[in-house]
Amino acid sequence: MFLDEAVIAMEMNLRSVCMMLEVVRQQQLKKAMREHYLPMQDLLANLEENIDERTDPETCLDYMKSLYKGLKHADEHVKLARKSYFMEDPEEANLADMLFGSVYHNFPDNYAQCARECYDAYQRMLPVEPDDSDETRRKWIAGVMKEFERIAKKHKVNLDLNGKWRINEYYLAEWLNYKFWEVVKD
Numbered sequence: 001m002f003l004d005e006a007v008i009a010m011e012m013n014l015r016s017v018c019m020m021l022e023v024v025r026q027q028q029l030k031k032a033m034r035e036h037y038l039p040m041q042d043l044l045a046n047l048e049e050n051i052d053e054r055t056d057p058e059t060c061l062d063y064m065k066s067l068y069k070g071l072k073h074a075d076e077h078v079k080l081a082r083k084s085y086f087m088e089d090p091e092e093a094n095l096a097d098m099l100f101g102s103v104y105h106n107f108p109d110n111y112a113q114c115a116r117e118c119y120d121a122y123q124r125m126l127p128v129e130p131d132d133s134d135e136t137r138r139k140w141i142a143g144v145m146k147e148f149e150r151i152a153k154k155h156k157v158n159l160d161l162n163g164k165w166r167i168n169e170y171y172l173a174e175w176l177n178y179k180f181w182e183v184v185k186d
Contacts (some may be wrong), residue, residue, distance in 0.1 A: 014060045018051040021067055028074070036178040037091070038171045039097040043074060077103050077183035092119050099157055114155035121147045123177070132184040141176045148172060 001009075021047060025047055032040040047070040049063040080092035096115035100107045126142050127136070152159035159168060 011057050011060075012026060012053075013052060014053075014057055014064075016053055018049075018055070018060045018063055021064065022049070022051055023072070025067060028071070035094070036088075036175050037097075039094075039101070039103045040074060043070060043103045044128075046070075053170070074103065076119070077105055080105055088132055089119065092116050095119050095172075095173070098175060099131050099159060100170055101168040101171070109156055110155045114152055114157045115149045117155070118148050121151060122176070125177050127180065137180050140180055141173055143171075144176055145173060151182065 025044060025144055029041060029044040030046055032038075047067050049059070049066070050065060051060060078093070080113075081090075082094070093113045095113045095118050096107060099111055099114055099118070122144055125140070125147065127140050129136070149159050151157075151163050159172075161169065
């Protein structure tokens with residue numbers, strides 16, 4: 001094998017590995033979407049890169065480095081949420097991330113406590129009537145969000161529903177929207 005052939009083989013293998021890893025990233029993104037894990041969706045979506053057989057090797061190397069850091073962060077985060085914060089239910093960890101506004105490893109204990117209490121409140125406030133009207137959905141979401149706001153203030157978590165749309169408010173409202181449809185369709 002000549003040097004130029006060796007370089008071509010390396011480049012082809014690099015592109016091939018990147019394209020395979022992109023499939024893995026997409027599968028993990030779909031899993032986060034099925035689980036309504038909005039902060040994780042954002043983390044995984046931001047790692048996207050269009051890699052094909054014509055992509056230059058430097059782009060492939062940058063993509064692999066970025067993807068490695070992102071997937072490792074996501075994996076460590078899931079493990080830490082269960083281990084460090086003793087969150088039995090993955091929804092509690094999801095809520096803590098939504099309250100914080102990102103997939104962050106070391107959020108303060110008050111976020112874990114707030115997430116547990118918000119999850120308990122959400123479960124207590126589940127709709128009992130199978131009314132799937134938009135008005136019912138909006139009222140239910142607003143009521144649960146007000147309760148989340150009350151709990152957040154108690155735990156000194158920044159969740160002020162003052163009309164200034166922030167990422168944590170968006171995550172919570174969208175999650176509640178998913179949950180509403182799960183409940184009324186069952």
